[in-house]
């Protein structure tokens with residue numbers, strides 16, 4: 228017998244995001260193509276397949292199963308065993324089997340696929356210009372699901388009864404819309420409505436066309452999108468962009484811009500092939516791109532004083548159609564007032580966005596989960612997550628161990644939480660800054676949703692060491708109500724472990740944690756820390772020396788206060804401000820700050836590198852007020868030249884001393900030297916570059932010292948300060964030259980958005996007393 232005619236039966240188990248993503252029809256088509264017989268079915272959490280046929284065809288089937296799954300599928304494991312022939316006569320899709328307390332992975336919402344895009348722009352297609360077009364390869368998933376199994380009655384689409392033609396597509400295994408739960412058409416699906424700020428319907432023949440005209444005419448529209456409302460306006464219209472800033476109480480924080488196609492992006496930004504790939508990916512995040520100010524006609528106020536623009540491509544049919552009608556790039560920013568969560572329901576938006584939007588573009592497809600746009604940047608050809616939401620959550624991060632069921636509540640700013648089970652860490656979508664009741668409610672509701680979807684009942688609750696954070700208070704309450712242990716985790720330890728675990732590093736590392744604020748074990752505000760850390764515990768082996776923060780939180784909003792904290796704290800209370808931009812400050816306020824410092828009234832101590840960058844920004848006269856997190860530090864980064872000499876790296880002087888086994892980085896010489904530079908009118912660009920090189924140089928030298936003591940050659944970089952690209956590049960390069968293996972974040976943010984992952988890992992390994 229010839230080898231090719233040998234027949235075999237394969238029994239295959241596929242795990243991952245394999246349900247609701249067109250996996251069974253894909254298997255069906257693949258089996259038929261290869262002349263194989265058998266069946267496929269969904270069971271809780273996986274797809275089971277049995278196929279038999281010629282050995283060579285079967286091998287090809289298995290290869291393609293792995294290499295060409297449908298776009299929304301994410302295969303985690305495939306297990307294949309072979310057995311004797313069962314004698315199947317055809318190939319069938321069997322009914323689903325569900326097991327209680329088993330869970331399945333839920334697909335994130337995915338950007339409109341090419342087939343659907345072609346349909347909405349094809350005048351002869353029945354879905355021409357239909358803004359809710361989707362198929363198994365694209366469209367809403369996570370934002371509409373209320374419970375598993377993922378079936379239409381368990382989604383917000385249950386309100387719409389499919390018309391016969393949609394029903395037919397839904398039932399046909401060979402159709403792209405087979406079992407596409409949000410399937411809809413103009414006849415049977417959700418509809419748009421355009422109203423003015425008084426709630427009156429705008430009379431027009433074509434809502435999207437009208438909306439496009441209003442945008443072109445300089446109006447601000449609140450648009451109900453995929454995961455909530457967005458505020459949109461013409462990004463080339465300076466006046467409108469300024470008006471949006473006024474109304475939204477957002478003076479400077481950059482706005483994201485949506486552009487119709489890559490060809491438009493190239494008119495405004497310098498974009499690499501990797502960045503194009505990320506923009507066009509099914510996740511379609513906002514990507515920070517180098518703004519080409521010479522070519523671009525976008526309003527400067529879209530991203531005041533910044534070199535980078537947050538750009539995204541349309542990711543729903545509604546966005547495609549709007550961009551097409553408007554014909555200009557659109558500011559597309561979250562529909563909220565300042566730091567509140569994004570509005571998601573029609574009634575809610577009409578109240579909360581009143582006074583911001585001139586018009587409201589509404590629809591009647593329910594949004595169950597709020598879902599902001601994700602934000603990424605690309606460094607060394609790899610995507611780096613800065614905000615993880617649409618397109619990514621609730622897809623889990625894989626843990627290199629089997630975890631207990633844990634709820635980690637995250638930090639206060641840029642909050643996410645994390646629920647673990649098995650080898651899955653379900654990190655929530657970006658929740659927001661937990662500083663108001665609305666965000667707390669969003670946080671609590673989203674925790675309940677994740678617990679339900681993934682069948683998790685936490686045995687342990689973890690939170691930040693800071694007792695006053697809202698998530699910490701929530702954690703304490705829930706732990707006590709449910710009589711489960713509460714584990715508090717130091718902020719920077721959580722940062723480092725978050726970075727370790729996404730890189731599957733188990734052995735101790737030198738952890739470099741640079742950020743704005745984090746509660747230390749000594750009650751001080753940490754943020755410039757060198758740790759020796761593993762998943763269980765950490766030791767603080769080095770730090771930037773403590774300086775006073777005059778006025779506490781006020782020093783974060785007013786970086787000049789921080790500059791005075793460093794100058795008076797390090798160079799003496801009689802230090803003269805003569806010849807510095809700081810001399811122009813209100814003398815009464817300066818006198819009060821001086822008194823605060825002398826009497827140590829409301830002057831918490833900090834080792835924060837975020838504050839160090841803030842202070843130098845203020846010292847050079849760059850920024851007196853921060854209206855968004857890290858604004859002053861970013862202003863300083865933006866001043867550094869793009870191209871700098873490859874000669875010897877110039878740094879400011881610094882010193883160190885060891886106190887109780889901890890290496891203190893002393894900054895007196897550094898500040899004296901910067902003061903001299905400022906007085907001599909050295910260009911801010913030069914000061915900025917020198918400071919970046921100094922902090923990178925300090926990091927390398929500190930790691931060398933720590934490595935000499937510990938033998939550790941692995942370094943993990945984490946904390947929000949590493950969103951600073953220049954610092955990240957200089958530090959990574961410096962450490963590699965010194966033969967360190969460097970780990971950085973890619974899957975979860977280095978900022979506090981990645982903290983919950985680290986908390987969950989540490990809580991899993993820390994020994995707890997029974998409650």
Ligand SMILES: [Zn+2]
Nearest residue numbers: 340343362365
């Ligand atoms: Zn599609």
Ligand SMILES: [Zn+2]
Nearest residue numbers: 390393412415
């Ligand atoms: Zn229909």
